[in-house]
Amino acid sequence: MIGKLKGTIDEIGEDYVLVDVHGVCYEAFCSARTLSRMGSAGEAVVLFIETYVREDQLKLYGFLTALEREWFNLLQSVQGVGAKVALAVLSTLTPSELANAIALQDKTAISRAPGVGPKVAIRLVTELKNKAPAFAGEATAGIGFKQELGEGVAAAPVSDAVSALTNLGYSRDQAANAVAAAMKTAGEGADSAKLIRFGLKELAR
Known part of the structure; x- marks a missing residue:
């Protein structure tokens, strides 16, 4: 199985890249994000590869990180x-x-x-x-804090503050990050109003 490709970019298509490894070109299917970050034809590239083998095909999927x-x-x-x-x-x-x-x-x-x-x-x-x-x-x-929010076991002022910021149009992740930062400034015992106020300051930076 192929685990990694080191070579130069020969061609970038809509959903794939051709990597030239010593004259042999390998086609690897990639996410749009990966394709946008890997440079252009002629540049060096290293891809972590996942190899799919089926009865009628062999496909390589490429990623910039493990x-x-x-x-x-x-x-x-x-x-x-x-x-x-x-x-x-x-x-x-x-x-x-x-x-x-x-x-x-x-x-x-x-x-x-x-x-x-x-x-x-x-x-x-x-x-x-x-x-x-x-x-x-x-x-x-910060993943543990976000799990508490996701599972509904976070303290009420924290949950209320995140909900309020989300209702203002921020993503749930942005709101959670802002409230986590607000807790450090306002203190873990702060009420929801204070967390919202400090959270908005964080989001305005």
């Missing part, structure tokens, strides 16, 4: 999610954003990905909620 590849496989462990939908999700959300969305049980954020309807979004946040923290990447530090 974490993205892990999410690609993790997403497909959920019923109704295949390679195409998994790439669509990774085109829409970074691994950290995805981990946050699952922790917060933010079905709306996940439903932004093409091909992800309400039922699939519910399955994703439900089935992966206990697995997401291990794949949170740079979001690891």
Whole structure:
């Protein structure tokens, strides 16, 4: 199996890249986010590869980080999610954003990905909620707080403040980050009004 490709970019298509490795070009299917970040023809590239072998085909899927590849496989462990939908999700959300969305049980954020309807979004946040923290990447530090919010066990002033900021048009993730920062300034015993006020200051920065 191919685990990694190191070469130069030969061509970038709508959903794939051709990587020239010593004169042999490998076609790897990638998320739109990955394709937008890898440079242009002639530049060096390193891709982490997931190899799919079927009776009638062999496909390579490419990722710029091992974490993205892990999410690609993790997403497909959920019923109704295949390679195409998994790439669509990774085109829409970074691994950290995805981990946050699952922790917060933010079905709306996940439903932004093409091909992800309400039922699939519910399955994703439900089935992966206990697995997401291990794949949170740079979001690891705040993932526990967001899980408390998602599971409805956070303190009432905290939940109320996040809800209020969300109602003002901020995403659930933005609201959670702002309230987490507000708690450090206002103190963990602050009421919802104070958390909202400090949270808005954080969002205005």
